[in-house]
Amino acid sequence: MRKVRAKGKQVEVIQSGGVRKLEISGLPKDFMEWQVESRKELFNRIERGEFIAMFGVHLPVLVTLTQEGAFPFNTGNRGAGLVPKAERLESYLHSLRECLTRTKENPWKESLRDRLSIIKEIYSKTENFDERMLGGLEIFEGKAYKNMQENPLVSLHYTGPGPTYLSYQVNCVTEVLPAEDSRYQFLHLTRRLFEHERFHIPQPEFPFGYIFWVCEVYNKTPRTKVKRPST
Numbered sequence: 213m214r215k216v217r218a219k220g221k222q223v224e225v226i227q228s229g230g231v232r233k234l235e236i237s238g239l240p241k242d243f244m245e246w247q248v249e250s251r252k253e254l255f256n257r258i259e260r261g262e263f264i265a266m267f268g269v270h271l272p273v274l275v276t277l278t279q280e281g282a283f284p285f286n287t288g289n290r291g292a293g294l295v296p297k298a299e300r301l302e303s304y305l306h307s308l309r310e311c312l313t314r315t316k317e318n319p320w321k322e323s324l325r326d327r328l329s330i331i332k333e334i335y336s337k338t339e340n341f342d343e344r345m346l347g348g349l350e351i352f353e354g355k356a357y358k359n360m361q362e363n364p365l366v367s368l369h370y371t372g373p374g375p376t377y378l379s380y381q382v383n384c385v386t387e388v389l390p391a392e393d394s395r396y397q398f399l400h401l402t403r404r405l406f407e408h409e410r411f412h413i414p415q416p417e418f419p420f421g422y423i424f425w426v427c428e429v430y431n432k433t434p435r436t437k438v439k440r441p442s443t
């Protein structure tokens with residue numbers, strides 16, 4: 213993996229030919245609000261026992277680049293969401309660990325209220341999150357992983373549910389997070405909080421995580437090209 217490091221509003225890719233510097237634009241307010249508000253609705257749906265067939269707000273398509281083969285890109289869905297500000301991380305980790313220890317002793321279903329109350333607190337406002345980044349977990353170490361080792365510049369394409377289909381292209385530089393990093397632990401523990409819910413494919417382990425440093429965001433939401441007929 214090429215070494216990637218962020219310094220304030222810049223992210224640096226260290227490569228054999230030198231250091232490539234990119235500006236971190238960060239996520240716009242509308243994207244942050246979309247992420248937080250959609251999750252609030254999601255938690256209410258989980259509380260009501262609804263089956264979550266798809267949650268595009270958290271499952272963008274990840275586009276990575278390759279030099280192998282005729283086509284220079286690779287795609288695949290990826291869980292990628294907001295990451296808390298550094299000053300809030302430790303207290304969130306403490307609450308998440310405490311909750312998961314308690315739930316070990318209780319039946320999973322009985323612990324739902326407890327698990328939801330913690331995640332609802334974390335997602336209570338956009339200010340809890342660092343707008344410079346998104347985070348995700350690696351599972352399969354397949355082509356996307358290999359490509360990001362060669363070229364950490366990626367695109368995440370998000371699409372929300374209809375009829376609005378809010379859509380965003382988020383161009384990022386990927387930094388690998390080892391398991392001891394507290395941002396990895398946040399991503400891992402929040403995943404474990406819902407590991408046994410029906411909408412997840414159970415995964416025994418996540419070897420590492422990613423921070424996607426946000427450099428460009430494009431709103432790709434479709435709009436009608438005709439006037440809607442009045443009814």
Ligand SMILES: Cc1cc2nc3c(=O)[nH]c(=O)nc-3n(C[C@H](O)[C@H](O)[C@H](O)COP(=O)(O)O)c2cc1C
Nearest residue numbers: 271286288289290291349350351352354355356357
């Ligand atoms: C809804 C959905 C969510 C997924 N989330 C992740 C994820 O968070 N992390 C991951 O490594 N793979 C995830 N995958 C699997 C990847 O999309 C893909 O199958 C895997 O990376 C292998 O493809 P690759 O060889 O092109 O990398 C997800 C797949 C789907 C359909």
